[in-house]
Amino acid sequence: MVNIDDRTAYENERIDLWACDCIKEPEYMYSVNGEYGTTLSDFWKNYNRFPLKVIHNFVREFDDLDDDDKRFRYRIDEVHSINELNRILDDVGWKLTFDDFFITNSSKEIKFKIQDRDVLKGKVSVQYPIFELGPSDTLTEVILHGESFLVGTNDISLSTKEQLYKVILP
Numbered sequence: 001m002v003n004i005d006d007r008t009a010y011e012n013e014r015i016d017l018w019a020c021d022c023i024k025e026p027e028y029m030y031s032v033n034g035e036y037g038t039t040l041s042d043f044w045k046n047y048n049r050f051p052l053k054v055i056h057n058f059v060r061e062f063d064d065l066d067d068d069d070k071r072f073r074y075r076i077d078e079v080h081s082i083n084e085l086n087r088i089l090d091d092v093g094w095k096l097t098f099d100d101f102f103i104t105n106s107s108k109e110i111k112f113k114i115q116d117r118d119v120l121k122g123k124v125s126v127q128y129p130i131f132e133l134g135p136s137d138t139l140t141e142v143i144l145h146g147e148s149f150l151v152g153t154n155d156i157s158l159s160t161k162e163q164l165y166k167v168i169l170p
Helices: 037-049 062-066 082-098 161-168
Strands: 005-007 028-033 050-056 073-078 103-106 110-118 122-131 138-143 148-153
Touching: 005 161, 028 161, 037 082, 037 138, 037 148, 037 161, 050 082, 073 082, 073 103
Parallel strands: none
Antiparallel strands: 005 028, 028 148, 050 073, 050 103, 103 138, 110 122, 138 148
């Protein structure tokens, strides 16, 4: 079951990105709640706007979670097909539970700023990605332990949630 909310579902008619920002707010924003991992993959497979940039931290093994340099810095992988994206999701998909996993088709440079974040052991400095989306670019940010993701887009073909449903569930 996939549920999509647009901005009108919220009292202030806003959907905000959680762990990143855009230089200019995307024209259309949605919150998608679906199946862990598969709904995200289905969206990008059916949307079919490659190449993509996958932005995720340097954690490879569960033990790496104690290493702040790996957990709070990002790497950018470029993928050119749904098979490559699915390989990354298979390899590091368990990191979707940390709510700091992003995918975009924007060709523009991704910038980072440093900001402090409160964690169990105190404040740490973390990278905070800032995206610039062009006229037909789209960004997804994984939230809520990988079961949901936010879609920010300037693509007119995704201007309604009905159009987004058709992409996710063709």
